Amino acid sequence: MNCFGLCCVALPYAKSADFAFNKDSGTPCRNLQSDFLCGIHDELRSKGFRGCVAYECFGAGQNVSQNIYEGKDWVKHPELANEMFQVFPIVQQLHEMLWYIKEALEAQVAQSIHEELQIAFERTEQLTKKAPAEILGIDVPRHRAYVNELLLKVSEMVRPKPTNAKLAKRRDFLGAKLQGANLRGVSLRGALLIAADLRGADLRQTDVIGADFRDADLRGADLRGSIFLTQAQVNAAKGDASTKLPATVKVPAHWKK
Template sequence: MDPGGAGEGTDVEHTELQADCGNCFGLCCVALAFTRSADFARDKAAGEPCGHLGADHRCGIHDRLRDRGYAGCTVYDCLGAGQKVSRHTFAGQDWRGSADGGRAMFAVLPVVRQLHEVLRHLAEVRALPAAAELHAAAAAAAERVEALSLGGADDLLALDVAAERARVGELLRSASALARAGFPRRRNHRGADLMGSRLRGADLRGADLRGALAIGADLRAADLRGADLLGTDLRGADLRGADLRGALFLTAPQLAAAAGDTATRLPAGLAHPSHWS
């Protein structure tokens, strides 16, 4: 999104919604499970430390993850949940020294991550000039969700995250409709199965692609300006030369899971993944 039209008073700074591994106890490297596949070189159970995690909570192959067979790690983004759980929720208590071996921390991590994802989307709504009438509602929702994310471990584990996401979802849908209203042709592909679809050069301006499965889709040179990409599965999708300027609710992990190049045009605030050619 173009930050020039941002609403006033965004409560949550973008830096708080970005991973800060230096202030985290390597939670994602322990809490999450992965299965040996094209994305991971080996199996790892949830709660088991990755073999590449050092005593300093840093990944020993961080700059070589794709070369070493851990492309899946490069797609994950905790959105700042790791440092919040490490430093705030558990007040700097290392999982290695906790009585339960970190089980509570590992359970809280995905809850806070989902709340941070909601906060990221709400910040985007408040940066949409076309959704100005919703800026106040988005600010109030962000204040409520931020307060929830700062709760204690027991409160977070008892939280109905799905209900919170649904509550905010209505606001996001309304903002999307307002932002896309100016496009003359708005295709509806919400939840569609577009796996492997040949959409090279397609006019998808202002399209609704929420929750669509676009795994392996050929989107080379496609025009996706203003398209709603909330939850769109772009794994293996070819975005070379595509125009994604102004795309709504697009995230860095979605881009990291896709293929692209220097000709791919992105919304303000998002960078080309390092592995793109």
């Protein structure tokens, strides 16, 4: 096993529409098996764990388990458990940044800042290779701000000028009726799109970093060319075979064919 089920232990969650029961940080989920696999992996959505389906560690679990702690798991080495559970969320954030920077590096229009992006990637990657004590001392908000400044530059380079100025200024789309809406080029950074009706909407070349797509209806929507769209965001939404996605993400198994 490459990962020690760290997301199933280190992270807390509260009983809600996304989780069937409360769990404190550092407490193993009752569905976690002794081999660190999920006992209900194929039934997560039906069992009330949609939050797990939408979660993405970006490879941080494997890195913490196999590289930073050299294969020593928290069960056989309980003295490492608390530290490991604190290290994991930090490394997860760093891996997420690496994922965004990598996508930014692939944007042809961002060639003018390619060197800056490459430096940011290498600096971030180096942080993920530090010893646990050093990782716990990382100023994550400061590093995120540094990376975000570059990602914003890429976003401005990629996105055409939005034609809908009103929607471009909006951030709260909770349950919004946006069927067929033209959102092309709009920055939806951190936007609340929970349960929004986005059927047939044009989301091409939108910046969706941090946008909340939980239960958003993406049937027939066009997200090709959107930037910083993660698999977790897509997994949290509703869609079908008519949804057009960028090549960086896959069609979720629970979407209607």
